[in-house]
Amino acid sequence: MYNNNKILDTEKSISEEDIKYVESKYKFSMPEDIKKHHLKYNGGHLKKSMYTTNRGDEFVVSWFIPIKSDKKSSELDAVLADLRGDKIIPDWLIPFADEAGGDFYCYSLRKNELGAIYYWSHEFDDVVYITKSLEEFLNNMVEFSY
Numbered sequence: 001m002y003n004n005n006k007i008l009d010t011e012k013s014i015s016e017e018d019i020k021y022v023e024s025k026y027k028f029s030m031p032e033d034i035k036k037h038h039l040k041y042n043g044g045h046l047k048k049s050m051y052t053t054n055r056g057d058e059f060v061v062s063w064f065i066p067i068k069s070d071k072k073s074s075e076l077d078a079v080l081a082d083l084r085g086d087k088i089i090p091d092w093l094i095p096f097a098d099e100a101g102g103d104f105y106c107y108s109l110r111k112n113e114l115g116a117i118y119y120w121s122h123e124f125d126d127v128v129y130i131t132k133s134l135e136e137f138l139n140n141m142v143e144f145s146y
Contacts (some may be wrong), residue, residue, distance in 0.1 A: 002135065002138045002139055003139055004048065004138075004139045004140070004141070005046055005047060005048045005138050005139065005141050006046070006047040006048075007041040007044040007045070007046060007047075007064070008044055008045055008046070008047060009043075009044050009045055010041050010042050010043050010044035010064075010066075011042040011043040011044070011066040011068065011069045011070075012042065012068065012070075013039075013042060014038065014039065014042045014066075014067045014068050015039075016035075016039070018067050018068050019035055019038060019039070019067060021077075022067060022076055022077055022080070025077065026080050026084065026094075028094060028109055029109075030094070031107065031114050031115035033115055033133060033134055033135060034094075034096065034107055034115060034134055037096075037134055038067050041064065042066045042067055042068065042069075043063065043064050043065065043066030043067075043069060043074075044063070044064050044066075045061070045062065045063050045064065046061055046064075046138070046141060047143070048141040048142055048143050048144075049061045049062070049141060049143070049144045050141060050142050050143070050144035051130065051131075051137055051140060051141050051142075052142070053130060053131075057128070059099070059105070059119055059130060060099060060100075060144050061097045061098075061099065061105060061141075062097070062098050062099050062100045063097060063098055064096060064097045065079055065095055065096055065097060065098065076094075076095070076096075079095055079104075080094070080095070083095065083104075088122075088125075089104070089106065089120050089127075090127065091109075092108060092109045092110050093106035093107070093108060093109070093118055093120060093127065094106055094107055094109060095120070096134070099119075101122075101123075102122050103119060103120060103121050103122055103123075104119075104120045104122075105117060105118070105119055105120075105130075105137075106118045106119075106120055106127075107134065113132070115132075115133050115134065116129065116130075116131070116132050116133070117129075117130040117131050117132075117133065117134060117136075117137045118130060
C-alpha cells in the first residue's frame with residue numbers, strides 16, 4: 001500500500017462495521033484511502049516515521065490510533081470522545097496518529113481538501129497543513145534517529 005514504508009506492531013484486524021460504528025457515533029464519513037488504511041493496518045508504528053515539508057518543518061509520527069484495541073483508551077472512539085467532548089480540535093479534523101509530545105496528526109473532512117493531512121499542536125492550539133493525502137505523507141517519510 002505504501003511503497004516506501006512499513007507499518008509494524010499493528011493491533012488485531014478490524015471490519016468495515018467497526019469503522020461504521022465510529023463514523024455513525026461522530027457523524028462523519030471517512031475518506032476511502034483512510035478507510036483502506038485502517039482496514040489493512042489497525043494502529044501500529046512506522047519504520048520510517050519522519051516527514052519533512054518543503055519549508056523544512058519536520059514531523060515525527062509515534063503511533064497510529066487504532067479503531068479497536070485491547071487498550072480501550074487508545075482507540076479512536078476514546079480519543080475523539082476526549083477531543084470533541086472538550087472541543088479541543090475542530091470538528092473538520094479527525095486524528096489518525098499521534099506524536100510523543102501529545103500532538104495529533106489528523107485528516108481533513110472539508111470537501112475541498114478531503115483527506116488532506118494536518119498537524120494539531122496541543123501547546124499552541126494550532127493547526128498546520130502538511131500534505132494533500134495520507135499516501136503522500138507516508139510515502140515520503142524517512143527514518144528518524146534520536
